[in-house]
Amino acid sequence: MTVLIKKFKEIGIADLPVVGGKNSSLGEMFNELSKEGVRVPDGFATTANAFWLFLKENEIEQGLRELITKLDRKNFSNLNEIGSNARKLIMDSQLSQRFSEEIIQAYRDLGGNEDIEVAVRSSATAEDLPDASFAGQHDTYLNIIGEDALLTAVLECFASLYTNRAIKYREDKGFKHDEIALSVGVQKMVRSDRACSGIGFTLEPESGFKDLIQLSGVYGLGENIVQGSVNPDEFYIFKPTLEQGKNAIIQKRLGSKEKTMIYAESHGHASTTNIDTEISKQNKYVLPDEEILTLAHWALAIEKHYGKPMDIEWAKNGISNELFITQARPETVHHTAEQNVFIEYNLKKTGELLAAGNAIGSKIAVGPARILGSPKDSHLLKPGDILVTNTTSPDWDPLLKMTAGVVTNRGGRTSHAAIVARELGVPAIVGTNDATLKIRDGEIITVSCAEGKTGFVYKGALEFDEKRIDFSAIKLPKTEVKFILSDPERAFQLSLFPNNGVGLLRMEFIITHMIKIHPMALVNFDQIKDLEVKKEIAVLTRNYAQKEDYFIDELSQGIAVIASAFYPKEVIVRMSDFKTNEYANLLGGTQFEPKEENPMLGFRGRPGIIMSFIGKVLPLNVRR
Secondary structure, three states, X not given: OXXXXXXXXXXXXXXXXXXXXXXXXXXXXXXXXXXXXXXXXXXXXXXXXXXXXXXXXXXXXXXXXXXXXXXXXXXXXXXXXXXXXXXXXXXXXXXXXXXXXXXHHHHHHHHOOOOOEEEEEXXXXXXXXXXXXXXXXXXXXXXXXXXXXXXXXXXXXXXXXXXXXXXXXXXXXOOOHHHOOEEEEEEEOOXXXXXXXXXXXXXXXXXXXXXXXXXXXXXXXXXXXXXXXXXXXXXXXXXXXXXXXXXXXXXXXXXXXXXXEEEOOOOEOOOEEEEXXXXXXXXXXXXXXXXXXXXXXXXXXXXXXXXXXXXEEEEEOOOOOOEEEEEEEEOOOOOOOOOOEEEXXXXXXXXXXXXXXEEEOOOEEEEEEEEOOOXXXXXXXXXXXXXXXXXXXXXXXXXXXXXXXXXXXXXXXXXXXXXXXXXXXXXXXXXOOOHHHHOOOOOEEXXXXXXXXXXXXXXXXXXXXEXXXXXXXXXXXXXXXXXXXXXXXXXXXXXXXXXXXXXXXXXXXXXXXXXXXXHHHHHOXXXXXXXXXXXXXXXXXXXXXXXXXXXXXXXXXXXXXXXXXXXXXXEEEEOOOOOHHHHHOOEOHXXXXXXXXXHHHOOOHHHHHHHHHHHHHOOHHHHO
């Protein structure tokens, strides 16, 4: 008899052809990683055979094939029509009595005969191959309660195999539509609507630096982070010190998190709504350090188990306060990247700055800006245009392949726009806040992701160089080759160049670009006379009870990022030799710095000259 249902306790990674990549991975972690402390919500999955039997019993196999043969594969002009008709064929069909009864029995076994809340997730049998993530192509339904709602959600998941974006994705990847089955995973619900959720990578997603774990988080359901609706908190954890049992969090970035996605109702098909996040919560990180480290340990265990970099989803249950891993799939971008080859992009000059945000990738693109409000405006987008919009979701996928670059108002490094841009190899700048207001539709712009973690949108077509460097052909001489480095944002990318470490880390850049505030303005905050300056400092230090701790944290994190990037190679840090005029340029600096005719010989001049002189004449091994 055809097996229609498999419980998570019966599923492993070898069952990918049976229950798809998502469900086989959940079963694998549920059974193999619990001993490592990794928590995965229990559940069950419908099988690929159940899907094929469903198509056969409803006699719609041939109808689906005929629809797909009519697809305009050149311009995809009828994609919407084909997708809509295919989904209608499935939604007009019926689940068999046997299939329905087995789904209901598995649901009862999972909840102890109670109507529990479950997440219902789609999992295609070709999902999560090394070069195709299928992320966001098929539908997920959260907080489903009761038998009827569950059976409807299963049918809707089946239909989502033919969403417009999924059809286009399979066309792009070369998958045959009638060879892909849809498995449905039914999993105990993690009530992250009452807490928080997020995404993680077991490498630095921009450079591919492998000794880092990046976690992102928002309050409420994770859809906000995937869609890029809000700018999330970001946490960076260094693997070598994590394994040594040390505090391995090397950097934390507070996101705005203005919205929290919660459920709008508590039964049946729960809809969602975005509510305003309380200001006090916006100014706090979504997770305390101990929970960040717990997730990092789990991420590392998952990576070691699978033997490859992973892309994970996590959630915190606001009722039990427990953390869970809700998905894990292989990271696809750097897995397929050409090894030992780096393409360096450099702007020859900058221009008028229109917007700035998180840089995704390291490329530069020039083209006409196309400001779109939704995927329905797709007819306005031409190949080579740079898409400028508020945020993107999987519904945008058919459009994104046409773009030379992407700019969004909302989103972080793990948002949908960022993930798809990496897969497509185009530069993206996300989380700009106001790009759609500052950029005019049709104007030529330059999108630069070649200047560190911050990406810039410039007006006009700026000239740039593109250089291909094959590291395998470069051999270091006996003399040590070390960087002079000051910008933490470029550390992970530069660490991949052949080098012997950092011979001079200048902390002045960290103070001016990351901290921005005069240290005495933090110590004597109440005495600041300039009210505008005081307001700006208050915003930068808003989550610090002791404002001087802000200076210490930002400085230590900047140095830690560079030290981690080049570990275990030597990194030599030079203490600040700021002169009075340089310190005066920091926020609040003019109130605490004297005005001097010659700062080089003044209040801080002489020690700075001496330190500089010693630094030039002493060998590196003495100066440590």
